[in-house]
Amino acid sequence: MPVGKPDYYAVLGVFRDASQEEIKRAYLDAAQRLHPDKNVAAGETELFLSVQQAYEVLSNPKRRNQYDATLPPEIDEGNRLIKHEVFFSRPNLVRLGEDQLVYILFEVGPREEKPDQVPAPPLNLCLVLDRSTSMQGEKMDILKATAIQLLRSLRPQDVLSIVAFSDRAEVIVPASISLDKKKQEGRIQMMQTSGATEIYHGLEAGMREIRRTLDPSRVNHIILLTDGHTYGDEQACLQLAEEAAAQNVGITGMGVGHEWNDIFLDALASKTGGSSAYISNPKDIERLLIDKFKALVSTYADEVILDFKEQPGIRFNYAFRLQPEGGTVALQAPLHLGPILRDTPLHVLLEVVVGAEALSGNEVTLIDGSLKTSVNANPMPLPPIRLKLTREIQPNPSADPPPTRILSALSRLTLYRMQERAQTAVDAGQIDVAVRHLQNLATHLLSQGEHSLAKTALFEADNLERMHSFSASGSKDIKYKTRALLLKSGKEKAG
Amino acid sequence: MIVCSNCRHANMSGAMFCAECGAQLIGRDALITQTISTDKFKKVSKKAGDEEAYQDFDVTDAWGSLHLLDTGQVLPLSSRNEFTMGRISEGQPIMPDIDLSPFQAYAAGVSRLHAVIKREAGRIIFMDLGSANGTYINGKRLSPNIEQIVNHGDIIALGKLKMQILFKEQ
Numbered sequence: 001m002p003v004g005k006p007d008y009y010a011v012l013g014v015f016r017d018a019s020q021e022e023i024k025r026a027y028l029d030a031a032q033r034l035h036p037d038k039n040v041a042a043g044e045t046e047l048f049l050s051v052q053q054a055y056e057v058l059s060n061p062k063r064r065n066q067y068d069a070t071l072p073p074e075i076d077e078g079n080r081l082i083k084h085e086v087f088f089s090r091p092n093l094v095r096l097g098e099d100q101l102v103y104i105l106f107e108v109g110p111r112e113e114k115p116d117q118v119p120a121p122p123l124n125l126c127l128v129l130d131r132s133t134s135m136q137g138e139k140m141d142i143l144k145a146t147a148i149q150l151l152r153s154l155r156p157q158d159v160l161s162i163v164a165f166s167d168r169a170e171v172i173v174p175a176s177i178s179l180d181k182k183k184q185e186g187r188i189q190m191m192q193t194s195g196a197t198e199i200y201h202g203l204e205a206g207m208r209e210i211r212r213t214l215d216p217s218r219v220n221h222i223i224l225l226t227d228g229h230t231y232g233d234e235q236a237c238l239q240l241a242e243e244a245a246a247q248n249v250g251i252t253g254m255g256v257g258h259e260w261n262d263i264f265l266d267a268l269a270s271k272t273g274g275s276s277a278y279i280s281n282p283k284d285i286e287r288l289l290i291d292k293f294k295a296l297v298s299t300y301a302d303e304v305i306l307d308f309k310e311q312p313g314i315r316f317n318y319a320f321r322l323q324p325e326g327g328t329v330a331l332q333a334p335l336h337l338g339p340i341l342r343d344t345p346l347h348v349l350l351e352v353v354v355g356a357e358a359l360s361g362n363e364v365t366l367i368d369g370s371l372k373t374s375v376n377a378n379p380m381p382l383p384p385i386r387l388k389l390t391r392e393i394q395p396n397p398s399a400d401p402p403p404t405r406i407l408s409a410l411s412r413l414t415l416y417r418m419q420e421r422a423q424t425a426v427d428a429g430q431i432d433v434a435v436r437h438l439q440n441l442a443t444h445l446l447s448q449g450e451h452s453l454a455k456t457a458l459f460e461a462d463n464l465e466r467m468h469s470f471s472a473s474g475s476k477d478i479k480y481k482t483r484a485l486l487l488k489s490g491k492e493k494a495g
Numbered sequence: 496m497i498v499c500s501n502c503r504h505a506n507m508s509g510a511m512f513c514a515e516c517g518a519q520l521i522g523r524d525a526l527i528t529q530t531i532s533t534d535k536f537k538k539v540s541k542k543a544g545d546e547e548a549y550q551d552f553d554v555t556d557a558w559g560s561l562h563l564l565d566t567g568q569v570l571p572l573s574s575r576n577e578f579t580m581g582r583i584s585e586g587q588p589i590m591p592d593i594d595l596s597p598f599q600a601y602a603a604g605v606s607r608l609h610a611v612i613k614r615e616a617g618r619i620i621f622m623d624l625g626s627a628n629g630t631y632i633n634g635k636r637l638s639p640n641i642e643q644i645v646n647h648g649d650i651i652a653l654g655k656l657k658m659q660i661l662f663k664e665q
Contacts, residue, residue, distance in 0.1 A: 094508060098496060101509035353507065402511060402521070411519065414512040440516045442588040451590070458588055 008054035008067065010383050016068070020059065027055040033216060081375045082301065082340075083111040084385060089402045089410075092394040093364055097356050101317070102391065104352060105406050106337070108371065109345025110300050118342060120297050121376035122157035124218040126175065128206040129191075130226035131164040136193040139227065139256055139282045146286045147188050150293055151181060159218070161209035162188065165202025166195030175209040197226055200233035203240050203251075210249055217376055219299045220249045223292060224265070225285070227256040234264055241271035245336055248303055248374065250274050252292060256282060258473040266328065273303050273336035275327025278480040280473060295324065300340045301373045307334040307384070308369030313358025318351040318417075322409055326486045340373070349409055363390045409486070415444055416482045419457075423475055431468050435461045441478075453481050497521075501586075558614055559662030563598055564650070572662075577613035579624070580653065581606060595656060604628035604654030612645075612660075619662055621645045628654035 009016050012026040034048040057063050089103035112118065127150075129143060147162060151173070154160055161175035172191060173184045206222045214220055222244065230237070241251055253265030253276035265276040277292075279285055310333075319329035321337060324344040329335055340346045358364050370384035401407075418441040425434035438461035445454035460474040497506045497520050504515035512519055557573035570593060572578060581591035582600040589607045606626035613620050623630035625639040631652040637643050645651065650659050 089511060090509060096508055099507050101507045103509075103511070354509075397508070407511065410511050414517045417514075418517050439588045443586055444517050446583065446588070446590070447585050454588075455590060458590065461588075 007071075008058055011050050011054040012058065013383055015383065015386065016071075020061075023055070023058050027051065027059070031055075081111055081382060082108060082371075082373050082385065084108040084371060086387075086389060087403050087406055088389075088391065089406050090391075091398045091400055092392045093354060093359070094397050095359055095393050095395055099356065100354050102352050102354060102366065103402075103406055103410065104350045104366065104389065105403070105409065106306075106348045106350070106371075107345055108304050108337070108348075108373070109340055110342065110375075118300065118377045120155075121299055121302075122155070122159070122218045123296055124159045124175070124210060124213045124215060124220045125293070125296065126161045126163060126206045126209045126222045128163045128165065128202040128222055128224045129172075130166070130197055130199075130202070130228065131191055131193050132166045132195055132197040132228055133193050134197075134227055134259070135256075139285070140191065140193055142282055142285045143225070144188050144191060146289050148185050149286070150289065151184060151188070153293070159213045161206075161212075163202055163205045163209060164191050165198065165205065166193075167198045167201070168195070169201040169205035171205060171209060175212040197228035197230050198233060199224065199226060199230035200236045200240070203237055207240060207244060207249070210244075211247075214247060214249070216248065216374060219296050219302050219376055220247070221296055221302075222249060222251045223254060223289070224251060224268070225254040225256065225289075226260050226265075228259055229261050230264070237264075237268055238271065241268045245272040250302060250339065252277070254279055254285075254288060254292075255476075256285065258476055262476055262479065267330065270328055270330040271332070271336065273305075273321075273329070273338040275321070275325050275338075278476050280477070295341060298342045299376055300342045301375045302339050303374060304337040304340060304346055305334045305372040306337055306367075306369060306387070307372060308367050308387075311358065311365050311368065313355035314364070314366055315353045315355070316350060317353045320349050320413055320416075320486075322347040322349060322413075322486055326483045334369075334372075347409075349406070349413065359393055361393075363392045365390050411448075412482075412486045415441060415448075416479075416486060418444070419478050419482050423479070426464065426470065426475075431464055435464050438464065438478075441482075448485075450485065453478070453485075456481070557663075559619065559660060561593075561612075561651075562659045562661060564657040564659060566598060568598070570658075572612070572614075576615070577611060579608060579611045581608040581610075583607075595653070598656065600653075600656060603656035605656055606654075609653045619645050619660070621651065626653065 012023060012030060014022055014026045030051045031048065034044050034051060036045050036048060057067050085107045087105040093100060093102065127147060131140065135143070151160060159175050160173065161171070162173040164170050164172050172187050203222070203224065210220055210222060244251055249272065251269050251272045252274045253269045255262060255265055255276060256279045262276060262278065269275050277288055279288055316331050319331060319335060321327050321329055324339065324341050324346065329337060329348060337348045338346055352366055354364060365388065367387055367389040369387050371387055372384045373382055375382060418437050422434040422437035422441065425437060438457050442454045442457040442461065445457060456474070456477055460470055460478060463469070463471050463474060496508055497510055499506060499513035499516060499518055499520060501518035502513060502516040504513055506514055506520060511521055557571040559572040561570040561572065563570070578592040580593045580595060581589065582596040582605050583590060583594045584596070584607055587607055591608055595605050604627065606628065608624050609626040610624055610630045611622050620642045621630070621632065621637070622642045623637040623639045630637045632643060632645055632649055645660055647662055648659060650657060
């Protein structure tokens, strides 16, 4: 591209064959984000002007044609900041009269050789803290100390807001850049426990604080920490999480003790590409919060989104993020896969069911769509990465073994899913099925050398048989420890 | 469709692990050499290696020990008062406290959950847990599930696996 001549397509973040409709939508999105009435970061007004200029040219078919003629032929180099690789569990599909499975592993990471030299993005972080009566004592004391520690460790460009909630919410530290830290610390010290847990109030107030300093060059994130069940407002919370996801705000759930609802927190966080963490001992609150803070500071791209068109006969059965931060990916359109950290690329495994009706031609299109990313250090919208994944159909299955990375990830993911099945069976009242799943899980844990976790699984199977329920911490212990095994295999692969 | 050889569950074609029991359906060899067997090997050598065994054997803490007669290894009994003995076998969710599988337990006819040894009120008690090939004290077969007091220096056999029990006087 000649110097001084901007690529209007890149400015709007669309493909060269984008329809007028797509161009218009991209323009409206960008204009909303960068409008001078709203933007905060330096240079965004200039960006806004170039977006307008690009739209003026591309929205007019005649001027667009003239402009296209001046462009060098498109070199499909993907994206200059992000590289991605795709692996399949098998090289081809088989012509069958029934459903079949294929696994797809995505690995998405920074293209740069030395991603750690990219400047660390500023944070726009909101801690949404449960201060219901049950948090009284050690939990609240550690939480206060950690919040103050985080406040002190902020860099000048970071924004940290704190919201405390019980059956109503209160902003303890409002989102703003210049902080009177002494006063804020005093406010944190004064937090008192009282009332019941109603997560929606806290989340809503948290979103309000986040929106004050919402900015695409920042990592916008809510950490929700609770120790109890919320009642009746789950749907409203999930809806709020969807709004957060649309505005590129991530949510992490942290549960203390064993009385919180892990399924709900996982569902909430996975809407935004996040996941939940289990804090079995209050003493770990500090470590986990600080670790999360460090992970956020090392964010390279805060969200990778897989947008796709529905294909006839193709169904996504299960999606799991192997790293960073293992967790199920909510099956929605588009898929929010998760973040890329500077030192940890994103790995997601997708289980796809191919129905017989998809096998009419010589090949099957599994995914036709694009990967969208926003790199925090780069405020310009990035062109999406085109993704068209197809497999040929053969009369016989291939003899090639599946790639080792898929096999080893699945061998551990299978353990996590057995635990999920046991949980589902318990919820459905099928105790004998759950016991069988746990015993099978124990067998596999044992053969993989995980003796203590195998014992836990057996112990819980025994508990189920006798008491028809898990022990107090049992189901969470098994869930989060089998999930941690996955992370281990992910780390090994990265090294 | 792939039928799991372990539990007969019908899995979708292209599945790699059984959705019901978690058994691996394809490429089995590759995984065994890569992860499972190396883990096992480490564990075995740790238990079988004399040096390691003696390191584990904390003399001040142990209240007794089992000396395997065939191989000369020592298994200390410490930190708790009751141990189940048997052998871990793949595919079975049974975990004895003392795993004898590194000592040719299978060939010697040790059951997966064979016997229990415990200390109670200063006495050492041995009990067969209904093993297939029996438990013998000084050559005399025990009735299953009946406690039997053992003495310092007795020779115990689980199937054909013989060991001598030594313990500290109280």
